[in-house]
Amino acid sequence: MLRHTALFLGYELRFLLRNPIWPVFGILQPVMYLIFFAPLLGSTTPSGSMADVLAMFTPGSMMMIALFGSLFAGFGLINETRNGVLERLAVSPAWPPAIILGRVAKDMLVLVLQAILVMGVAMLMGLRIGVIAFVVMLGLMAMTGLFAASLSYGLALALRDENGMSQIVQFFAMPLTLIAGLFLPVSLGPEWLQTAAKFNPLYYGVEAGRALFRDDLSNSTIPTAFGLLGALAVITLIWSMRSLRKMAG
Amino acid sequence: MIIEAHDLRKTFIAKRGRGKTEEVEAVRGIDLAVEAGEIFAALGPNGAGKTTTVRMLATFTAPTSGTAKVAGFDVVKEAAKVRENIGYVSQAGGVDDNSPGLDSLMLAARLSGMSRKQAQVRSEELLEAFSLTEIANRPAKTLSGGQKRRFALAIGLVTRPPLVFLDEPTTGLDPQNRANLWDEVRTLRAQGTSVLLTTHYLDEADALCDRLIIIDHGKIVAEGTPTDLKKEVAGDVVTLRLKGLEEARELLAAQDYIKEVRAEDDLLRAYLDDGEHGLPQLLRALEERNLTLDSISLDRATLDDVFLRHTGRSLRDAA
Numbered sequence: 001m002l003r004h005t006a007l008f009l010g011y012e013l014r015f016l017l018r019n020p021i022w023p024v025f026g027i028l029q030p031v032m033y034l035i036f037f038a039p040l041l042g043s044t045t046p047s048g049s050m051a052d053v054l055a056m057f058t059p060g061s062m063m064m065i066a067l068f069g070s071l072f073a074g075f076g077l078i079n080e081t082r083n084g085v086l087e088r089l090a091v092s093p094a095w096p097p098a099i100i101l102g103r104v105a106k107d108m109l110v111l112v113l114q115a116i117l118v119m120g121v122a123m124l125m126g127l128r129i130g131v132i133a134f135v136v137m138l139g140l141m142a143m144t145g146l147f148a149a150s151l152s153y154g155l156a157l158a159l160r161d162e163n164g165m166s167q168i169v170q171f172f173a174m175p176l177t178l179i180a181g182l183f184l185p186v187s188l189g190p191e192w193l194q195t196a197a198k199f200n201p202l203y204y205g206v207e208a209g210r211a212l213f214r215d216d217l218s219n220s221t222i223p224t225a226f227g228l229l230g231a232l233a234v235i236t237l238i239w240s241m242r243s244l245r246k247m248a249g
Numbered sequence: 250m251i252i253e254a255h256d257l258r259k260t261f262i263a264k265r266g267r268g269k270t271e272e273v274e275a276v277r278g279i280d281l282a283v284e285a286g287e288i289f290a291a292l293g294p295n296g297a298g299k300t301t302t303v304r305m306l307a308t309f310t311a312p313t314s315g316t317a318k319v320a321g322f323d324v325v326k327e328a329a330k331v332r333e334n335i336g337y338v339s340q341a342g343g344v345d346d347n348s349p350g351l352d353s354l355m356l357a358a359r360l361s362g363m364s365r366k367q368a369q370v371r372s373e374e375l376l377e378a379f380s381l382t383e384i385a386n387r388p389a390k391t392l393s394g395g396q397k398r399r400f401a402l403a404i405g406l407v408t409r410p411p412l413v414f415l416d417e418p419t420t421g422l423d424p425q426n427r428a429n430l431w432d433e434v435r436t437l438r439a440q441g442t443s444v445l446l447t448t449h450y451l452d453e454a455d456a457l458c459d460r461l462i463i464i465d466h467g468k469i470v471a472e473g474t475p476t477d478l479k480k481e482v483a484g485d486v487v488t489l490r491l492k493g494l495e496e497a498r499e500l501l502a503a504q505d506y507i508k509e510v511r512a513e514d515d516l517l518r519a520y521l522d523d524g525e526h527g528l529p530q531l532l533r534a535l536e537e538r539n540l541t542l543d544s545i546s547l548d549r550a551t552l553d554d555v556f557l558r559h560t561g562r563s564l565r566d567a568a
Contacts, residue, residue: 004360015347084344091308
């Protein structure tokens with residue numbers, strides 16, 4: 001079973017290595033935010049220094065790649081419901097969950113690599129973080145990727161329609177971004193916004209990232225974010241596998 | 250028996266908008282018995298239930314009722330065992346457009362349990378056999394329809410399965426590629442592989458298969474070898490175009506050397522066993538009644554005549 005997952009992962013990675021340019025495009029958006037938007041935020045942190053601004057803003061910009069990258073991972077799968085690839089794999093000796101797991105593993109890996117690049121840019125701009133925080137942040141990104149990609153594959157297999165899928169993803173991406181405090185902490189906002197944010201899993205990811213970047217490693221949002229994103233990932237994975245099985249009617 | 254099916258049925262719940270649903274009986278009781286080593290065809294118009302039948306046998310779709318054993322294993326309870334023993338080439342082909350065909354081939358080989366080395370050897374064998382070596386590393390989307398179809402076939406055969414399902418294998422291929430694919434299917438039989446193929450081409454079923462079923466509206470309407478089925482209708486068909494169709498029909502139906510007469514739009518088909526000798530007699534009979542012909546032709550009976558006899562319409566009109 002692990003072998004089949006590894007085989008699918010290997011297949012996906014081969015494709016990626018032939019077309020390495022696309023994930024690089026994915027990080028352009030957060031990098032542009034770091035360069036052109038972060039300098040505007042000097043007044044939102046107590047010290048106003050660039051290092052503090054980046055510690056606040058970088059986690060949000062990293063979550064952005066998860067939202068606008070991994071959440072679109074499922075689009076490729078919609079085509080495969082029609083071109084017979086999934087149909088063929090479904091009646092092959094392949095362990096069915098591996099079909100999804102191999103892809104999700106690839107998406108996690110891509111997201112972690114993108115996260116390293118974005119953090120690298122932030123560090124060049126003056127961000128300072130410890131090794132532990134760096135590694136835990138990558139773990140958090142992997143978990144976010146696991147959730148976002150599984151959700152995307154679940155949606156793809158349930159809808160099997162590019163138009164419907166792009167509408168739904170866009171519909172959710174915007175409020176999730178705003179209510180998570182991706183650009184500015186929701187703690188700056190009114191009570192009701194802070195309450196609304198508590199229902200957004202992404203909020204915990206961003207807050208955990210900010211705690212990590214403040215070197216506040218014992219902050220409770222970190223285990224909360226891992227637990228919540230992990231649980232949601234399991235649920236969406238199960239959902240996407242059920243959709244895969246139901247594909248045949 | 251490599252395939253044994255009893256009373257297979259499949260009913261889909263189709264959405265009809267505004268929350269309404271409709272039941273669609275795609276397959277309405279199919280019995281099948283396919284011998285090992287046979288090329289077996291399911292012939293029928295589009296929407297007859299051929300693909301659904303194959304999908305049930307290949308464990309993709311669960312039957313609503315009925316049972317089937319493929320390679321000795323139950324398609325529902327022992328689906329994993331069935332999957333180890335079949336190759337399945339769907340109508341869509343199932344070749345990943347974005348990657349080279351070789352990658353899909355290698356992945357399929359390794360998923361079946363082969364080591365990297367074994368998978369390489371087997372892939373090279375198949376690339377050679379299907380003349381794909383030179384295009385093995387090109388993204389599949391840059392290949393022609395015929396090349397892609399050959400990759401689909403190679404992927405289906407990678408595990409050397411005793412049974413291969415080919416769903417509409419030649420739809421969309423040009424005549425040259427179609428003829429090549431027929432040869433490849435015949436090679437499979439020579440190697441002892443059983444094949445179940447579906448088609449809506451009469452000549453394909455006729456040229457390729459050992460036995461066939463004709464499916465219409467989810468049911469089997471005829472079963473046998475192509476020769477036997479055609480013999481059942483008659484050896485030859487005389488197709489006539491003339492004025493006074495009804496009078497001619499009655500006249501011909503009364504001739505003892507004619508087995509059956511069918512009127513279809515503005516023409517008549519007379520079925521008879523020995524067309525060469527029957528034709529002069531038929532002409533004489535028409536002349537005696539002063540019935541003037543517009544045109545006449547004598548042909549061997551085809552599977553279309555079998556289809557016509559069992560369903561009351563021509564396969565060409567049935568789509």
